[in-house]
Amino acid sequence: MRQLPQVIQEERRLTGISHQAAYKSDMALIMTCSTSFFSLLLLLAFALPAAAEDRELVDKGRYIFQLANCYACHTDVENDGADLAGGRALETDFGTFYTPNITPDQATGIGAWTDEQFITALTRGTAPDGRHYYPSFPYLSYRDMTEEDMLALKAYLFSQPAVSEPNKPHVLAWYLSQPTLVLWKYLNDWLGAGTAESTSRGDYLINTLGHCNECHTPRNRLGMLQMQHRLQGNESLSAPDISPTPAGIGNWSDEELTDLFRYGALPDGDYVADHMGEVVDYSTSQWSDEDLIEAIRYLRPKKN
Numbered sequence: 001m002r003q004l005p006q007v008i009q010e011e012r013r014l015t016g017i018s019h020q021a022a023y024k025s026d027m028a029l030i031m032t033c034s035t036s037f038f039s040l041l042l043l044l045a046f047a048l049p050a051a052a053e054d055r056e057l058v059d060k061g062r063y064i065f066q067l068a069n070c071y072a073c074h075t076d077v078e079n080d081g082a083d084l085a086g087g088r089a090l091e092t093d094f095g096t097f098y099t100p101n102i103t104p105d106q107a108t109g110i111g112a113w114t115d116e117q118f119i120t121a122l123t124r125g126t127a128p129d130g131r132h133y134y135p136s137f138p139y140l141s142y143r144d145m146t147e148e149d150m151l152a153l154k155a156y157l158f159s160q161p162a163v164s165e166p167n168k169p170h171v172l173a174w175y176l177s178q179p180t181l182v183l184w185k186y187l188n189d190w191l192g193a194g195t196a197e198s199t200s201r202g203d204y205l206i207n208t209l210g211h212c213n214e215c216h217t218p219r220n221r222l223g224m225l226q227m228q229h230r231l232q233g234n235e236s237l238s239a240p241d242i243s244p245t246p247a248g249i250g251n252w253s254d255e256e257l258t259d260l261f262r263y264g265a266l267p268d269g270d271y272v273a274d275h276m277g278e279v280v281d282y283s284t285s286q287w288s289d290e291d292l293i294e295a296i297r298y299l300r301p302k303k304n
C-alpha cells in the first residue's frame with residue numbers, strides 16, 4: 001500500500017478518523033476539489049483580466065466600426081446577405097463595385113490577415129498581395145485613422161462570425177486597370193488631398209471616420225475630391241451642400257442637426273432617405289452625445 005503523504009497522516013492523527021478507505025476517498029475528493037479550485041484561481045488571476053482587456057478592445061472596436069459605418073457597404077442588406085460578408089453592389093460612374101467579405105473567414109474573408117496587412121489596407125489602399133484598391137473603398141478618408149483605433153476595429157471584426165462567401169468581381173469601365181489606378185492614386189496625392197492629422201475630435205469624426213467628404217464634397221472629372229469646395233455637395237450622388245453657409249446648414253440649429261443625426265429627421269418634417277438614411281441607421285444614430293456635439297461644432301464656421 002502506498003504511504004499517505006506526511007501532512008495527511010498528520011491530519012488523520014489530529015482528526016482521529018480511523019476508517020481508512022472512506023478517509024481516502026474523502027481526501028481524493030478534497031484534493032480534486034482543491035486542485036480545481038486552485039486552477040480556477042489561477043485562471044481568474046491570469047485569464048480574466050486578459051479576457052476583460054479583450055472585451056474592452058472589442059467594445060472600443062465596435063464603436064469605431066459604427067463611427068466609420070463599415071457595415072453599410074460590406075453587407076448586402078437588400079439581398080439578405082450575411083453581416084459583413086460583402087457582395088453589396090455600389091453603382092458609380094465608373095462601373096459597379098462589389099464589396100468584399102470582411103468576416104474572419106480564413107479562405108474567403110480576411111481571417112488570415114495580420115495587423116500590419118489590415119492597417120496597410122486602410123491607410124495605403126493596398127491588399128496583402130500588393131494589389132491596389134479602388135477609392136470606392138474610402139481609404140483616402142480612413143488613412144488618417146489612429147493605429148490604436150484600427151487595431152480595435154480589427155479586434156472587433158475578428159470577434160464576429162466567419163462567413164464563407166467568395167468575393168464577386170467588379171464590373172468596371174475598360175480603362176480602370178491597375179496601372180491607371182496607381183497613376184490616379186499618385187496624381188490624387190500630388191494634387192493635394194494628402195494625409196492630414198486631425199486637429200480636433202470633430203475633424204476626426206467628420207473627415208476621417210465619418211468620411212462625410214466622400215459623398216458631400218464635389219469631385220472633378222477624374223473622380224478626385226475637390227477639397228477647395230469641401231462639403232459643398234455632390235449632385236451626382238444627390239448629396240446636398242452641408243457647408244456652414246446659408247446654402248448649406250448655416251441656418252440649421254444645433255437641435256435640428258441633432259435630430260437629423262439621431263433620427264434622420266429633417267427640419268421640414270420629412271426624413272432623409274437612401275444613402276443618408278443608411279448613414280443615420282448604422283452610424284450617426286449610434287454616436288455618443290459627446291461625439292455628436294463635437295461633430296456639430298466642427299460643421300460650424302471656423303472661428304479664427
Ligand code: HEC
Nearest residue numbers: 068069070073097099100102121127132133134136137138
Ligand atoms: C463606401 C463603401 C465602403 C465603406 C464605408 C467601407 N468599405 Fe471596405 N471596401 C469597399 C470596397 C468597394 C472595397 C473593394 C475595393 C477594391 O476591390 O478595389 C473594400 C475593401 C475593403 C477591404 C479589403 C478586403 C480584401 O479582401 O481585400 C477591407 C479590409 C475593408 N474594405 C474594410 C473596411 C472597413 C474596416 C471599413 C470601415 C472602417 C470599410 N471597409 C468601409 C467599400 C467600403
Ligand code: HEC
Nearest residue numbers: 210211212215237238239240242271272273274275276279
Ligand atoms: C454615402 C453617402 C453619404 C455619406 C457618407 C454621408 N452623407 Fe449626408 N447625405 C447624403 C445624401 C444622399 C443626403 C440627402 C438625403 C435626403 O435628402 O434624403 C444627405 C443629407 C445630409 C444632411 C441633410 C442636408 C439637407 O440639406 O437636407 C446632412 C446635414 C448630412 N447629410 C450630413 C452628413 C454628415 C455629417 C456625414 C458624415 C458623418 C454624412 N452626411 C455622410 C449622403 C451621404
